Amino acid sequence: MNNMSSTPIAPPVKHRSPIAGPPWFRLVLITTSVLFIGMLIGLPVAAVFTEALRKGFDAYADSLQGEYAVAAIELTLIVAAIAVPFNLVFGIAASWAITKFEFAGKQLLITLIDLPFSVSPVISGLIYVLLFGANSALGEWLMAHDVQIVFAVPGLVIATIFVTFPFVARELIPLMQEQGTEEEEAAILLGATGWQLFFRVTLPNIKWALLYGVLLCNARAMGEFGAVSVVSGHIKGETNTIPLHVEILYNEYNFVAAFAVASILTLLALLTLLLKTLLESKFSSPTRKH
Amino acid sequence: MRKFREPSVLPGFGITLGITLSYLSLIVLLPLSGLFVSTAGVSFAEFWATVTSPRVMSAYRISFGASFIAAFINVFFGLIVTWVLVRYKFPGKRIMDAMVDLPFALPTAVAGIALTALYAPQGWVGRYFEPLGIKIAFTPIGITIALIFIGLPFVVRTVQPVLEDMNREYEEAAVSLGATRWQTFCRVILPELTPALMTGFAMALARALGEYGSVIFIAGNMPGVSEIIPLIIITKLEQYDYTGATSIAVVMLLASFLMLFAINLLQSWSRRRRDE
Amino acid sequence: MGIQVNDISKRFNNDFVALHNVSLDIKSGELIALLGPSGSGKTTLLRIIAGLEFADSGTVILDGQELRTKNAKERNVGFVFQHYALFKHMTVFQNVAFGLSVRPKAQRPSDQEIRRKVMDLLELIHLEAYHDRYPSQLSGGQRQRVALARALAVEPKVLLLDEPFGALDAKVRKELRRWMRRLHDDIHITSIFVTHDQEEAMEVADRVVVMSNGCIEQVGTPEQVYHHPVNGFVYDFLGNYNEFDGWKDKDGAVHLAETEIVEIPEETIVQASTQTGWLGRYPEISHVVNKVVPGLLPEKIAPVIVKKKKTIRRPPDATAVKLFTRPHEIFVSKVLDGDEYVTARVTHINPASALVKLELERPGGAILQAEIPKTVVDELNIKRGDMLYIRPKATRVFE
Numbered sequence: 001m002n003n004m005s006s007t008p009i010a011p012p013v014k015h016r017s018p019i020a021g022p023p024w025f026r027l028v029l030i031t032t033s034v035l036f037i038g039m040l041i042g043l044p045v046a047a048v049f050t051e052a053l054r055k056g057f058d059a060y061a062d063s064l065q066g067e068y069a070v071a072a073i074e075l076t077l078i079v080a081a082i083a084v085p086f087n088l089v090f091g092i093a094a095s096w097a098i099t100k101f102e103f104a105g106k107q108l109l110i111t112l113i114d115l116p117f118s119v120s121p122v123i124s125g126l127i128y129v130l131l132f133g134a135n136s137a138l139g140e141w142l143m144a145h146d147v148q149i150v151f152a153v154p155g156l157v158i159a160t161i162f163v164t165f166p167f168v169a170r171e172l173i174p175l176m177q178e179q180g181t182e183e184e185e186a187a188i189l190l191g192a193t194g195w196q197l198f199f200r201v202t203l204p205n206i207k208w209a210l211l212y213g214v215l216l217c218n219a220r221a222m223g224e225f226g227a228v229s230v231v232s233g234h235i236k237g238e239t240n241t242i243p244l245h246v247e248i249l250y251n252e253y254n255f256v257a258a259f260a261v262a263s264i265l266t267l268l269a270l271l272t273l274l275l276k277t278l279l280e281s282k283f284s285s286p287t288r289k290h
Numbered sequence: 291m292r293k294f295r296e297p298s299v300l301p302g303f304g305i306t307l308g309i310t311l312s313y314l315s316l317i318v319l320l321p322l323s324g325l326f327v328s329t330a331g332v333s334f335a336e337f338w339a340t341v342t343s344p345r346v347m348s349a350y351r352i353s354f355g356a357s358f359i360a361a362f363i364n365v366f367f368g369l370i371v372t373w374v375l376v377r378y379k380f381p382g383k384r385i386m387d388a389m390v391d392l393p394f395a396l397p398t399a400v401a402g403i404a405l406t407a408l409y410a411p412q413g414w415v416g417r418y419f420e421p422l423g424i425k426i427a428f429t430p431i432g433i434t435i436a437l438i439f440i441g442l443p444f445v446v447r448t449v450q451p452v453l454e455d456m457n458r459e460y461e462e463a464a465v466s467l468g469a470t471r472w473q474t475f476c477r478v479i480l481p482e483l484t485p486a487l488m489t490g491f492a493m494a495l496a497r498a499l500g501e502y503g504s505v506i507f508i509a510g511n512m513p514g515v516s517e518i519i520p521l522i523i524i525t526k527l528e529q530y531d532y533t534g535a536t537s538i539a540v541v542m543l544l545a546s547f548l549m550l551f552a553i554n555l556l557q558s559w560s561r562r563r564r565d566e
Numbered sequence: 567m568g569i570q571v572n573d574i575s576k577r578f579n580n581d582f583v584a585l586h587n588v589s590l591d592i593k594s595g596e597l598i599a600l601l602g603p604s605g606s607g608k609t610t611l612l613r614i615i616a617g618l619e620f621a622d623s624g625t626v627i628l629d630g631q632e633l634r635t636k637n638a639k640e641r642n643v644g645f646v647f648q649h650y651a652l653f654k655h656m657t658v659f660q661n662v663a664f665g666l667s668v669r670p671k672a673q674r675p676s677d678q679e680i681r682r683k684v685m686d687l688l689e690l691i692h693l694e695a696y697h698d699r700y701p702s703q704l705s706g707g708q709r710q711r712v713a714l715a716r717a718l719a720v721e722p723k724v725l726l727l728d729e730p731f732g733a734l735d736a737k738v739r740k741e742l743r744r745w746m747r748r749l750h751d752d753i754h755i756t757s758i759f760v761t762h763d764q765e766e767a768m769e770v771a772d773r774v775v776v777m778s779n780g781c782i783e784q785v786g787t788p789e790q791v792y793h794h795p796v797n798g799f800v801y802d803f804l805g806n807y808n809e810f811d812g813w814k815d816k817d818g819a820v821h822l823a824e825t826e827i828v829e830i831p832e833e834t835i836v837q838a839s840t841q842t843g844w845l846g847r848y849p850e851i852s853h854v855v856n857k858v859v860p861g862l863l864p865e866k867i868a869p870v871i872v873k874k875k876k877t878i879r880r881p882p883d884a885t886a887v888k889l890f891t892r893p894h895e896i897f898v899s900k901v902l903d904g905d906e907y908v909t910a911r912v913t914h915i916n917p918a919s920a921l922v923k924l925e926l927e928r929p930g931g932a933i934l935q936a937e938i939p940k941t942v943v944d945e946l947n948i949k950r951g952d953m954l955y956i957r958p959k960a961t962r963v964f965e
Binding site: 021026029030032033034036037039040041042043044045047048051089090092093094096097098100101102103104109111112113114115116117118119120121122123126127128129130131133135136158161162165181184185188189193194197198216219220222223224225226229230242243244246247250255258259262265266268269270272273274276277 | 298300301309313317319320321324367370371373378380384388389390396398401403404405408414435442496497499500519520523524527536539543546547550554
């Protein structure tokens, strides 16, 4: 037998890392955070579903199948289907120009791309009403040629493009800046054409960030309220997107229906976040973990 | 003279910058400048009378007041939440981390009606405050809560990377020199985080000033009591008072530009700090 | 103030053993280097002494006091971090003053006192003119000195330095370590520094502690560990070496196992020179003993008598051993002048230092490194492609 009993074991003194707080302090901070996030963010989400199902599942399903609800969902999908690809092309072009080249005025360009984020959604709508509305020169000309932009689908699309303008570029620029231009330069020296370069070298490096940008862009496009509200004209079945439909139902005191329609948007948001979390674990290589 | 651009072997500069600039001009710059052009016809006296009318003035007070308070609360709680997310391990941390982004992803109208349902006098939370004589929904308190909701992610997501990157050696150095944990926090950690906290504050504030969807349901929109600036713009538009709407919008837009400028300064300060 | 480290063990995440029953006795005023490869546990040991990390078992005794229950703040040790960890938002002055200014009111020196003390320290590190600069405005070497001054400001009982020169470039590194040696000679504070650079440890420390895999391999003066390494690890870690197959005879003497023999016709005449020995024109037969014919001028052709070598062959029952030798302990020759040798061809010559570095390839493909004085290389006229005889002047065997 080995002599297993010989080494005296020092009495276990529980040591913390010198910079970690005492346990009670951690507990207080964690509890505060959990309560704060739970109250501020968790409760509203729970409220949406509870209110939506207040009168049972049938009432919930009925609300979603209403004529105007279906029309609103269709319209929202159309708007997003135009706005998102538009901003995808813009986002890729802008981040390519900004991150792969050095030119004068670059910082200003980045700031201008971010501009729509700082503009109130109400003002984002207002500028198009002023530009295309009946009392502007362009508006009169459009009217004479029987083209309706404001209070019609094109207006909704343009306003949505405005508010979602920076999303894709914003995700791509920091990543592409970090990646630098070495790989692209190597590809050029190996004889790749511009498109080969993009599809075979750059795109594989940025695909997850790109997907994430598109997801966020899409979530905002489908959920935009303020800007769309200004340019919509609120014509039921014609220019009401899902968020606008929620407002109308709510103002008509049709709470169950309002929350039922809102629950679709909430699910969309939760799905976006889920995908985001999954994408992030793909993004972060083990070396970046700290 | 400085060259416009450095030479590069990579292709696509012309086309990508062309697309960028034309999109940017057509979608953003042109319509925005249209706003200023349309106020050109208004005399300054008329403009001034509109933007300083009593109802608008009280709306400024409410919008700016609620936004400032909300941004302050967000900095305080945002720092705690970020600290917990970065430094501690606990069950459910991933979920909490994801939930912080929900205000980004959740449509504002949905947030608006959900918050109203909670804080209305008969709501889940509101009913506990009603007997105490505290009204939350349809008062500036409600507006502030909605603005805290939408502003939180700005603070957390700005401070988080800075705290993650912060070298533990700073704290260890402070402790080995005899500083208490509180001294370490106040004199070493907090100064490091200040630029990021200020950036987060400014971003939350800028967003709150322009916020519409999440606020209008819970605000109750009583003129002089709980009416915010964006709502005044909409009301004027609905009354076909385009001049009035535009004038106030110009004031708001200038405020946004100012905020954007401040945020940019703060961010470059923050970046310099981190690069050193 | 001496430090006794007794039986320290530390595991991370319950499986990776960082330290295994480490004991160490450091005398007051000593300058000690903890030397080892990354993962050897040297930094962990330093952090345990500092109170930044805690041992699973064992004790650290500083100046007769057990430290287990004291946290980093109460230990009064100065710690210098590898990347300086200077506070970026504070000036040089504020950084150095930090430790004094965070003391409780009752123990805090007056502002003038702090000022005097900090300026004294800045004078010591020759940076008094930089007191109001920020760390970002200093060079790497200056930052490291500020970090040192900051640690010294609290008058620590011991000074601990984690890879203090690790982030500096080669020249500054050398300057700074000489400076640190002198500083230590002046102030005599018990100091421990961690390094993975054997040259640094040898040059600066009074004693070197060589560590690997969480254990101490050897403790000794630089001279002791370099010239009398206790095992293969220490020998390996302290410098480059060559390895030979060998064997041990019954008296305990070691021999090279690979002495090769080439048969050469006895009448062969080769070129010889009185000055240089073999000119090496016939390297393939050059293991002929040179016999200098008196009176002949250099470069004249002389007949040389070829003699067959006596070779000590390995007895079948002898123990096979590995023989180790440092590059500078290799003797090269173009002629055979001893019993035990191996042959190797010169594949690379690096003459850019006092000792010319030769890379040699043995017939089986094994690579040898040799460091030969430039004079010898010139004298033997060694060129790439030459075949040389290699004999280790000194060998070590680790069992």
